[in-house]
Each structure stands twice: as structure tokens, then as C-alpha cells.
Amino acid sequence: MSDTCYQCRKPTSTPVPIGIVAQDAGTGGTVHACRSCVSRHHIVPMADWKHPGDGRPQYYSRTVPERR
Numbered sequence: 001m002s003d004t005c006y007q008c009r010k011p012t013s014t015p016v017p018i019g020i021v022a023q024d025a026g027t028g029g030t031v032h033a034c035r036s037c038v039s040r041h042h043i044v045p046m047a048d049w050k051h052p053g054d055g056r057p058q059y060y061s062r063t064v065p066e067r068r
């Protein structure tokens, strides 16, 4: 089984569920990211979600100080 990474748009054999997109135009459903993108972009895996929100992918970036 393989899925397309939400971030890099490449097929991945180790998809991590990261969110849910609107069911429209036949592209809806669960979106996945590859493991390298999850760590590189600080994506929160759905399993670790504290709140579902609107279902879009969540990031840890808010807890990481940004460089200015």
C-alpha cells in the first residue's frame, strides 16, 4: 500500500495520517505525509491530535520559536 505525501507530493510506503480534507472533487479523505516530511515540517500525526479542529493538517510550529 502506498499513498501520496501531502507535503512533497511523492509516493510513500510509510504514510502517516495527518489530516482530513473536504470531500469534494473526488479528492477528499484522509491525507498522509511521509515520515521525513512529518519530522521536517513538524506535522502532528492524527494519533497525537489534542483537538480535531477542522480536520486540516496541524503543525507543531506554534510551539517552536520562529527565527526572525
Ligand SMILES: [Zn+2]
Pocket (backbone or CB within 6 Å): 005, 006, 007, 008, 009, 010, 033, 034, 035, 036, 037, 038
Ligand atoms: Zn513527504
